[in-house]
Each structure stands twice: as C-alpha cells, then as structure tokens.
Amino acid sequence: MNMRITDNAYRETSLRDIQRIQRDVVKAHKELITHQRVERPSDDPVAASKALHQTSEKRTLSQYAKNNRVALDAVTESHASLTEFKDTVLTRAQELSILVDDISDGNAKEAYLAELNQLIEHGLQVMNTKHRGEYLFSGDSSLTEPFSAVRSAGGKIISVSYAGSSKARSYDVGEGVHLSPTLDPAQTTQFSTCFANLINLRDAISSGDNNAIDLARSGLLTNETDIVADLSNLGGKQMRIESAKVFDTARYKRLEEGIHGNVDADLAEASTRFKDLSDALDLAFKIHSHATSQSILNYL
C-alpha cells in the first residue's frame, strides 16, 4: 500500500497500538493478581452465569450442611435415649420379672418394687429428654412434655400418657433429602403401652399375681422388639443424614471445581501472556520514542 505517512498518522497509530497492548497488559496483570479470569458478568457472560448459579448452589449446600449437623445431633440424641430406655429400663424390668418368680423374702420383693418404680421414673425422664431446648419425642409440639404421668397419693406413677403432637417436624438435611430426625410420633405413642406394661408388672409383683407378671413380661418383650425396630429406624435415618452430608460435601467440591474452571485464571498461561505483552509494550515504547525522534530536521 502506497500511503503517505504523516506526523499525526504515525503518532495516532503508534499510540493506539501502545494503548491496545497496555490494555492487554493490565488485563493479564489483573488476572495474575486476582487469580481470576472472570470477575464481572461482562468478562464472560456464559461462564459468569454458570459461576453465579454454582455459587448459589454452594450457599444452599452449606445451609444443608448446617441443617445436617442439627439433624445428626437430634437423631444421635434420640438413638441414645431409646438405647438407654431399652438397655436400662426394659432389660432390667424383664430381669426383675424373672427374679420375682423365686422370691419368698418380703424385703427383697419391696426392694424389687422400689427398683421398678425407679425404672419407671427413669424411663419417663428418658422419654422426656430435651435437646436444644425442645422435647425430642413430642413431634412438632416440641415445647410440650411428650409423656405425662398420673401419680398416686403416695407419688407412685399409676399411668403415663402421650401428650405430644401426632406430626413430626421434618426439614431438608441435604440436597433432595427431607426427613424428620427423631422418632415418628406414631411410634412414640407406643411407649405409653410400654409404660403401662411396666406399671402392670410393678402392680402384679406387688399383688403376687403370677399370671399378670407373665402377661406384663410378655408385653415388655414385645415392647423391646418394637424399640429395637425404632432404633433400627433411627439408625436408618442417621445413615441417610450422614450419606447426605458425604454426598453434599462431594457435590460442593465439584461445584468449587466447576467455578474454578469457569472463573479462575490459568496462571501459567496468564503469566506467559503477561511477560510477552510486557516485552511487546517495552518494544513499542522504544520504537515510538526512536521513530518520533527521527526527522529530516536532524540532518539539516
């Protein structure tokens, strides 16, 4: 192309090129400092949009993780309470129901009766356990004591009834995992029968009614089977909660990797680009300075 090169044309072209290189240098420099290729949606609308979605999902997963901890605490506490009820109250009550068969000593009988009363009291206390200020086994009526006792004039428990809600509180403990981390109220109400069997056993021992003792023992055995099923059910929930945690943690990591791929700078590439552009800018300055100092006037 045979074009006249004029002072303005040369200066403008040269400055425009320098500005273009400088803009690219600043971009590469920023990538190296922030480690990010995309900071604003306009940097790469598609990548930014994906990253914003992924970040939003991360926030939700993080909240699920918090709910997961709350649920895990609740299910662990429920499991511990039921285990305590089964191992301490039911097992010992059944032992006592067998021990009274051979008893002839009145003092020993009184001791067993006293122990049974304590077991019933303990059972009631266990089933009215509070966790984070709420009753574990009263469903969503969690400020109400789930089991209330009616006592005799002497203070003995003569009946126990369920006063909680028929509905459990359920919530999200992970992505797509919605459950109630405590015992379902339908199962909890069975404990009223359990208490009734314990009270019947105590009263049968007191009256020496062997048939009634056998009946109560049999009932307690059924109760134990039910509680084992409840424990198994809680174990299943615990497993689901822990699986959700593992799954969500892995998903969170994948999202983090996704964001990394969409947004983060390739540092090796950015640093090479920065070096190349810096060299180009240095050269452009030198050429500009040299060329603009060249004039026919220098030779006159």
Next chain:
Amino acid sequence: MTLLGNLHNNARALDTHTRALETAGHNLQNAKNPNYARQRVHLTNSGSVDSQKGFHSMGVQVGRFEHARSSFLDKQLIREKSATNTLKSQESIYQQLEADLAEFISRSESSSSIHDSSDNQNEKKGLLKSIDDFFNAFRAVAASPLEDAQKTILLERAETLAHHFNLISTRLENLSNDLFDEMKGDLAKANALLDRIEKLNGSIARFEFKSPGHMAADFRDDRQAALEELSELMNFDVRTIPDRHGKIEVYLRDSSGTEITVLDASGKLGDLSLSGDLVQFGSPAISLNLKGGSLDGYAKVNAQAITAFKSKIDSLAHQLVLSMNEAYNPGSLNTNFFDTTGLDAKSIALDTSLSFQSFRTTVGAQPGANDIALDVLALADKNFSTASGDFIDGRFIDYATRISADIGSGLKSVSDRLESQLLLESAVLSNRNAISSVSSNEEVASLLASQQAFGATARVMEVINSCLNVIVNELVRR
C-alpha cells in the same frame, strides 16, 4: 524582454516563492493539529508574451492553491465518529448498570469449605446472594423454628433483601436522571455547535465571495472540526449548497425518513429540543430519528437496557411479595410478610406488623411446627411462568441470574462492537490523515526547495542589477 521587465518578473517570482515558504511554514506550525488539513501552493508558468524579438517568458506565479481535503473521507469520518460515540455512550451506561447490580464474582472472598460458605458475610453482596441468604435463613428456621437467633437472622436477611431491591431501584433512578442530564448537556452542545457552524458558514462565504478562486482553508478546517464534534453527539448529513460560496446545509431525518434541515444557507433554523429521550426539532416539534452519536446511544440504552432492567427487577420484587405473602399468610387470614402495597423494587418492604414476636413458622398451634417455612422453601424451587399469569419465568434465582447475565451480555456485545468500530474509525482516520495531515519531512523538503528557488531568483536579480549598474553607471557616464 528588457532588463527592467526581467527584474519585475523576478520580483514577482520572489513573492511566489515567499508564498510557498509561508505555506510550508503554516503547515509545519500545524503539523500536530489534528483538525488541520495541509495546504499546498502549486507553481505555474506566468505565460509568455510575443514581442518583435520573439516569445518572452513572464516567469512563475502561484497557479493553484490546494487544500488537501477529501469530502468523501470527511463524510465517512463523520459517520464513523457518530457510530463510535453511540457505542461509547451505551458502553458507559451498561458499565454503570453492571456496577449497580453488583453481581461480581470474588474468589478470594468465597469459601472452599461447605461448612462456612453460607454465612460468609465477606462475600460481595449482589441481589443473588441476598435471595440465597433469605431462603437459606428459612431453611435454618425450618430446622430450628424455636431458636431465637435463627428468627433474628431471617428477619435481618429479609430486611436486607428488601433494602437491596430498594437500593437497585434508587441506583436505576439516579442512573436514569444522570442519563437525561447527560442528554440535556449533549443537546446544549449540539445547539452551540450548530451556532458555530452557522458562523463559520458565514465567514467562509464572505471570504470566498471577496476572493474568487481562493479557499477559506482555515475556516473550512474549523467547520469540519465542528461537524466532527457534532457527529459525536448525533448522526446527520451534510450537503454543499451550490453557488453559495462554500456554504453547507445540515439535515437529519424523521422516523419516516423525511429530511429535516436544521441549518441551511440562511443559518440555523431553530434549536434542537428534548422530549423524554426523543430529540425534536421545529415547531410543531418533529421527533428526529437519530441513527448515531451519543444522544442516539443514550436513548437506545435507556429504552433497551435501563427500562428493561427496571421492569425485570420490578417483576422479581412483585413476584416475591405475592408468593411470599401467599405462603406466609395462606387465605389472607393473618398478617403478611411483605407490605402488600410495595409491589415493585422501589417500594418493597417488610409488613409493618412483622417482628421477632409476631413472626410465625406455622399456621397451626404447635410451636415447633415449620409448615410455613416449608411452604416458603417450596417457592425457592418453584418454576414460575408468565404464561400462567406469574410475573417471572423460572425460579427466583434463575430469573435474577438471567438479569445479571443479560446486562453482562449486553455490555460485552457493545464493548466488542465498539472495539471493531474503533478499528474502522481509525482506518478511516488513517486514510484521511494520509491525504490531509501534515508530514513535517515533506514540508521541510518543500521549505528547502522554496528556499533554493528563492535564493536562485535573488541571485538572478543580483545579476540583472549588476547589468543595470553597468548600463546606468558606466555606459551612460561615458
């Protein structure tokens, strides 16, 4: 030709070379002036006379004065500058919109651990984060409806979300006002430039009328500079008026394509005015269809981006208020979550009756129930549809992300187009510079040539003078 005749011819040649020297000097003085078009003196033979002793040359004279301008390239540059400024003004508004939405991604502030990211209050706060925080607070309340801390956090986040909408709306309003102020400023500049062009038109006509065959080059340069400045504000066309000694007329077009002349041989025909974002002219006012310049850019970005953005943000706020109240207060039997009169981003607010004490998580009597919280959470995943009468399409978070992506795409598209446009403008400018701009090397060479010619002519005069000296002082004395 006599010696005296020769002396006279050479004296005229000295004037001619002086004129060439002056012109080269003028060019050199303006070598860095971007509005200046170089001037050139073309020398020509003064002709010859037929005498009894044969033909005698009459010497040299200024044959033609050249003003190196290409009206084709000048018009092209006006168009390209116009197009460039449309995009520049759009880019600046889009940049502001993107900043106002503040949906930035900051990796250094985000957490890589699942256990602490939802509460990372260091994260830059965009609308998306506010929406996420709001629904996540409900998730926490669903798990622990009786925990006071969770309820407090939820109410704070709801307040933050409403405030975020209000803030964006206020920023948009400010941006819109700033844009109109900018348009008013640009319009005042355009009117002032038309006044200047009118005056320069007059100066050019007066000069060229008084000196037929001469060109008012410097006035023409000034007028071209004013036209180029005007083209940065609006696109227009220019036409030379025949037989009016260099005067031009400036015209635009209305929406039907009809020419609307704003300046003709008699001068400026009126002021441009602004009605909303429409530029108008004349009485009765005719709306002009600007197809370039910052005024066009502002009008377009106002209609395409700001208005659309405002409408989307308002729809999002409207949908949130309606859906939340429906979930929080089914059957409208109780108090609402959001104020029912605040149905856009500007006025969205929590219901005045909503407080820590009045906040409820259930419609029933069980204090530990979370049915309301679960209904609210269902909204987070609900796919709304305008076809079904909703105000938005998709989930809240999808819609908000789309708003941000739309602005990002808009800005990127404008920036990419601007980059190409700048290349195009610079190509046209280079072409014009190649014709019009001054090369100091050329001018110095021309200066040297004129100096040589001047010296040679002076030498000839010295010789003629010595010849005359011989005749007058020596031959006549004898």
